[in-house]
Amino acid sequence: MTRPTVLVVGGGISGLASAWTLRGVADVTVLESTDRLGGKIETTTFRSRPLDLGPDAFIVRNRAGLALCEELGLGPDLIEPSSRSAAIYARGHLRAFPERLVFGIPTDVGALYRSHVVSPWGVLRVLRDRFARHPLVTRALAEEVRAGRADPTVGEILSARFGPMVVSSLIDPLIGGINASDVAKLSFSSAMPTIFDQIVDQPSVMRALRHRGDAPSDSSGSIFRGLRGGMSTMVDALADALRGHGTKIVCGESVLALSRGASGAFVLECDSGLRMADAVILATPAFTSADLVATLSPELARELRAIEYAGVATATFAWQRDDIPRKVAHELQSLKDQEIATGDATSSAVLLPGSGVLVARDARMLTTATSFTSTKWPRSAVRDEVVVRASAGRHGDQRVATMGDDELVLAIREEIAQVLGITAEPLEVVVKRWPRSFPQYGAGHAERVRRIDAIAKETGIGLVGAAYHGIGIPSCIAHAQEVAERLVEQFNPRGDGSETTGR
Numbered sequence: 405m406t407r408p409t410v411l412v413v414g415g416g417i418s419g420l421a422s423a424w425t426l427r428g429v430a431d432v433t434v435l436e437s438t439d440r441l442g443g444k445i446e447t448t449t450f451r452s453r454p455l456d457l458g459p460d461a462f463i464v465r466n467r468a469g470l471a472l473c474e475e476l477g478l479g480p481d482l483i484e485p486s487s488r489s490a491a492i493y494a495r496g497h498l499r500a501f502p503e504r505l506v507f508g509i510p511t512d513v514g515a516l517y518r519s520h521v522v523s524p525w526g527v528l529r530v531l532r533d534r535f536a537r538h539p540l541v542t543r544a545l546a547e548e549v550r551a552g553r554a555d556p557t558v559g560e561i562l563s564a565r566f567g568p569m570v571v572s573s574l575i576d577p578l579i580g581g582i583n584a585s586d587v588a589k590l591s592f593s594s595a596m597p598t599i600f601d602q603i604v605d606q607p608s609v610m611r612a613l614r615h616r617g618d619a620p621s622d623s624s625g626s627i628f629r630g631l632r633g634g635m636s637t638m639v640d641a642l643a644d645a646l647r648g649h650g651t652k653i654v655c656g657e658s659v660l661a662l663s664r665g666a667s668g669a670f671v672l673e674c675d676s677g678l679r680m681a682d683a684v685i686l687a688t689p690a691f692t693s694a695d696l697v698a699t700l701s702p703e704l705a706r707e708l709r710a711i712e713y714a715g716v717a718t719a720t721f722a723w724q725r726d727d728i729p730r731k732v733a734h735e736l737q738s739l740k741d742q743e744i745a746t747g748d749a750t751s752s753a754v755l756l757p758g759s760g761v762l763v764a765r766d767a768r769m770l771t772t773a774t775s776f777t778s779t780k781w782p783r784s785a786v787r788d789e790v791v792v793r794a795s796a797g798r799h800g801d802q803r804v805a806t807m808g809d810d811e812l813v814l815a816i817r818e819e820i821a822q823v824l825g826i827t828a829e830p831l832e833v834v835v836k837r838w839p840r841s842f843p844q845y846g847a848g849h850a851e852r853v854r855r856i857d858a859i860a861k862e863t864g865i866g867l868v869g870a871a872y873h874g875i876g877i878p879s880c881i882a883h884a885q886e887v888a889e890r891l892v893e894q895f896n897p898r899g900d901g902s903e904t905t906g907r
């Protein structure tokens with residue numbers, strides 16, 4: 405019996421994860437336009453050590469990333485960051501992140517006060533939450549949100565209760581930073597769905613969140629995992645396993661358009677000519693998927709195009725250990741909550757304690773965060789060198805896009821000098837640009853995605869990727885697998901498993 409054919413467009417983690425679910429069930433070909441797999445996941449060699457240019461870790465609360473790594477035999481390669489606590493540059497100084505934050509939301513007023521991240525007036529404002537008598541998110545509002553009739557932003561909801569200072573100094577650097585977003589435009593229910601559910605009908609937000617236990621200073625172990633050889637290890641292992649199961653992977657093959665042939669089969673116009681398949685999964689950014697489906701469904705294309713994207717850049721620097729001013733080392737060390745794992749930390753770790761520094765929005769810097777890569781991942785620096793990765797740019801900030809690499813590096817170095825006091829000439833710098841890389845879950849996102857999913861189902865196209873149900877790697881994997889599972893059911897509606905040999 406011939407197996408159905410599936411073309412997966414896009415060789416990022418979403419495309420590869422859906423192909424993995426389809427192994428043994430269909431004849432799958434993955435088409436990737438560039439000459440490498442992984443999309444946003446890219447590990448390079450810097451100072452002879454692995455350096456992640458995109459994601460350097462994934463969260464384990466959603467188990468899809470961990471489960472896939474374990475399935476691929478990568479369990480022993482998983483590593484925890486050596487340091488978890490970040491500092492924040494707020495109100496002109498480096499400050500420790502207050503303890504017991506939940507997604508940047510303070511749950512301990514005393515810790516907030518001691519951190520000096522916000523002024524005493526800002527702390528008083530937060531204190532009011534403890535005595536609040538009316539829920540911030542009422543049942544009626546939650547109903548409106550679930551029905552798609554309202555979708556307040558993170559900024560709207562949280563500044564109403566905690567004030568603008570907490571939003572710009574804590575919530576924006578964390579939640580805005582993860583999403584390269586402005587929290588004033590980010591949908592609360594899409595960006596923080598579990599928090600949204602937890603605070604419905606609760607008079608005090610802090611009390612409702614208090615026992616979540618996922619604050620950065622939580623002592624129960626890191627909620628993140630990286631990979632010893634860098635995140636591309638996952639992509640390489642997945643690609644090898646796919647090939648081992650007979651999946652074809654074609655790099656350097658751009659898909660240009662999608663249509664249906666007379667027989668009902670999908671026809672893909674590619675660089676190398678036409679390709680046909682029984683089913684198609686588009687694992688490309690929403691704006692690319694919009695172009696691909698434009699003829700098949702102008703309505704779907706319109707919805708996909710409405711998802712905005714932000715571009716960012718990272719600049720990674722290596723410095724001689726002696727170039728890090730002792731003053732900043734002591735300052736970071738003295739910040740409350742800064743912990744250094746002693747196990748495998750190299751001597752360079754002591755110099756920049758903590759995992760890095762986030763920058764409060766009020767500072768108006770180009771840099772949104774500096775990650776102390778060699779402290780966080782001791783394997784990433786040779787002895788006597790220190791590696792720091794700065795991230796710049798966010799939604800609505802066009803400065804990164806308009807700067808050349810030299811100008812960008814100069815601007816970031818000036819900010820690093822201001823925040824960390826490092827003024828020495830770096831040994832080496834690598835700049836990586838990620839234009840249109842972070843889909844923005846703006847107000848109305850969930851409702852738009854419901855419409856997209858419905859039209860895609862009607863059209864028979866699988867749509868996966870960071871644009872829809874979560875931008876983190878585990879969310880991308882989980883959604884990609886879910887969409888592929890639906891295809892499996894479609895191919896094998898009786899669920900008798902007759903075609904699933906080889907799994």
Ligand SMILES: Cc1cc2nc3c(=O)[nH]c(=O)nc-3n(C[C@H](O)[C@H](O)[C@H](O)COP(=O)(O)OP(=O)(O)OC[C@H]3O[C@@H](n4cnc5c(N)ncnc54)[C@H](O)[C@@H]3O)c2cc1C
Nearest residue numbers: 414416417418437443444458459460659869870875876877
């Ligand atoms: C700088 C940065 C840091 C991040 N940090 C983290 C982190 O620490 N943890 C975390 O969990 N997530 C992080 N993310 C988010 C996460 O990496 C991404 O959301 C995820 O990797 C997206 O995977 P994807 O497969 O959906 O899309 P992509 O990785 O974008 O893959 C899409 C693929 O489609 C290909 N393609 C495009 N057009 C075509 C075409 N016409 N034909 C064929 N192929 C095409 C592209 O070349 C690409 O390979 C980060 C993202 C960035 C940019």
